[in-house]
Amino acid sequence: MSEIVIVNTRPEHIDQLVQHQRICFPTLADHELMRREHFESQLRLFPEGQHVALDGDRVVGQSSTFRISGAIALAPHTYHWIVAGNFFTNHDPEGEWLYGADMSVHPDYRGRGISRMLYNARKDLVRRLGLRGMVGGGMIPGYVRYRDQMSPLEYAQAVAAGLLTDPTLTPQLRAGFELRGILPNYIEAGELGNDSTLIVWENRG
Template sequence: MLPLPIRSAREDDIDAIMTLEAHGFHAPIRESRDVMRKRLRHFPEGFLVLENIAGEAIGYLCSEIWTGMAPDHRHFALGHDIAQTHHPDGHCLYISSMTVHPQQRGSGLGRRFFQQSVALIRDRRPHLQDSILLLSAEWIGAHRIYQACGYAEVARLPGFFTAIAQQNAEAIVMKLTFIDGDA
């Protein structure tokens, strides 16, 4: 698989990141510009951007490192302060947000971006042992992508996505345990 043009996000990417956020998530679950800036400043190695041929951001992945899997929904809360949850020496990579531009969806680019981003972060932080993420039970396409990448459901948080749910407000917590040479 050819490497995608992925790089660490910069302060001047914030407008593009916020546009992607608006295209990727319903208003009640979008992160604010302030939260995104804090995450970018606190863990720039874990905030990655996918560029198109013109050098424009067409996707982003935001992450942090935790000491272990979150015990309850508060760790996953919208707008949580990365300074309180991120521990550089932790062993669990938490993917807090990821999206690609709507025109890129369905092409397989999102999955490739996700896989290569996780691999890049693992290269930079080889002590990582596993990764977790959270998604709405209604996001069937995303669920399939993460399963294809080796993630498995480990918990459900009832009512977590009440603000956007049409039928099922549960959040699914998925986990991948890294095996040496895996990403």
């Protein structure tokens, strides 16, 4: 098994990242996906907040973040609005929270701990910058099987209680995130639904 390494995203990774988005998020609306101009803007505004997982020269995972104030990040919001159409122009160099805009692992590489490695890179950045923690909106792809039985909040709470397992929320909880609620109509995710979780990881030193 080859060694996976996490490094800061560089311009030469962008072409792969554009394809990586479409592979990892086939149900997302086109305007929700990150394109070349988005990755270029993210690198220009906050290069230390962008990471890729590499298998040799191949991009197999990706993480995009920016800084923001808690007054904005912890209030109700949509993905498209808070990430400024994926350009990250809402990035606040003085923001006390790291906003996790996007994280993905190539389907062929899932189950190898890459998301944990990417979350650890984010945590290291939070600690290095002395931020309060991380905030994000997370898709709940497993909810599609339960949508006729419970609300998104009930489903997320069941996952948080360990009664159900979700492909996205369960790893986030294992990474130390706490469920803080639901963000209605957060993202256009097709059959997976548009509601997402509001998750928070606090930097406790």
